[in-house]
Amino acid sequence: MTAPDPLVELRDRLREFAADRDWRQFHAPKNLAMALSVEVAELMEHFQWLSAEASRQLPSSEHDKVREELADVLLYLVRLADELGVDLAAAARDKLAINALKYPVDKARGSSRKSTDL
Numbered sequence: 001m002t003a004p005d006p007l008v009e010l011r012d013r014l015r016e017f018a019a020d021r022d023w024r025q026f027h028a029p030k031n032l033a034m035a036l037s038v039e040v041a042e043l044m045e046h047f048q049w050l051s052a053e054a055s056r057q058l059p060s061s062e063h064d065k066v067r068e069e070l071a072d073v074l075l076y077l078v079r080l081a082d083e084l085g086v087d088l089a090a091a092a093r094d095k096l097a098i099n100a101l102k103y104p105v106d107k108a109r110g111s112s113r114k115s116t117d118l
Contacts, residue, residue: 007078007088007089010075014078014079015082032076032080033080035076036073036080039069039076042069043066046058046065046066046069
């Protein structure tokens with residue numbers, strides 16, 4: 001027996017959550033993408049003006065807020081992918097394979113340059 005896929009479980013729970021509230025009518029991809037953007041902006045607010053080191057060492061109260069914003073981002077992303085029929089795990093695996101070709105270790109290691117500049 002294989003373990004259940006957490007993204008599929010989350011997708012299904014979100015479908016049910018939206019259906020129970022009759023929210024699918026509001027969940028056009030355009031609206032979900034915009035809501036996702038808002039949540040990402042709310043996440044970014046927690047890091048604005050912090051140094052790189054401070055962003056890695058958030059106080060626990062701030063960490064909890066960031067955790068909630070990350071959850072919001074994930075929930076909207078999963079919902080958007082569902083509405084568009086995108087398997088997020090498969091898409092991420094495919095994109096990682098593409099990035100591995102664009103950023104070979106021998107050229108990209110320790111570099112922040114774009115793939116076209118390597």
